[in-house]
Amino acid sequence: MTMLEDRLGATFIALADPTRRAIVARLAAGDATVNELAAPFDMTLPGISKHLKVLERCGLITRTRHAQFRPCHLEADVLDSAIDWMQQNRRIWSERFDKLDSRLRELQRPTNDVSQKPARQRKSHE
């Protein structure tokens, strides 16, 4: 349940770990085998293997088979999805400045009628 979260969540979870971010950065420069990816880290191979599994689970990487080697490949689409989510909120946030935040202004008035109304959205233009 908790584990089967949406892909976006899984992507952020994957990127939350510094080791995995380093792996992603490495793979951005080109495909690599597990041993190559493990080289820079002071970590056992199974540890790296687990990290790769996390990256694979959210679709950030794919793995093919070549003899004993399992070269890893970065999939940019998933990265794009995460970027999209952030940029969209970033954009909304920017646009917000155009129409001054009335919700908070109301809070600042002495008349405090600001109870727990749903007020999902602030009614800006009036």
Place this chain on the structure above:
Amino acid sequence: MTMLEDRLGATFIALADPTRRAIVARLAAGDATVNELAAPFDMTLPGISKHLKVLERCGLITRTRHAQFRPCHLEADVLDSAIDWMQQNRRIWSERFDKLDSRLRELQRPTNDVSQKPARQRKSHE
């Protein structure tokens, strides 16, 4: 140590949770009080309070005080940092296509010349 990770990691951790992403999305549309943020969720107020603390820890939100209210404010800079990291790797990944991946091609040759580095695997048994 593990807990005091870098800000980038903390940001991704913060965005990994769906509740916190929803809170961020809500705050992108305008500042809000804790009760307002809590309203859409089937969760107790302390739960929301914890989530806000996580968002605050990585700098994604700031909180001021106004009477009994603690309006939350989204800080876009931190969002930008995370976007930047992703886009940079995304860009490197794109550029990689210009110069065909030679590393993997080498793997695909019959000559097994792949391990340029001695694997630093821990051998438990000599």
Place this chain on the structure above:
DNA sequence: CCCTTGATTAACTTGACAGCTAAGTAACCG
């Protein structure tokens, strides 16, 4: 054929985190 290399699976420990309830703090209201 073994044996080495590359990588994974299994089992376990540790520590963080999400959620809860109950109690505490802080400001305002009557």
Place this chain on the structure above:
DNA sequence: CGGTTACTTAGCTGTCAAGTTAATCAAGGG
């Protein structure tokens, strides 16, 4: 004042993730 509103802090629990070692699989090479 006392009570209400808004929120936080303090425990507690269950779950999950990160790391380890030991054992295993799968493919080549002598």
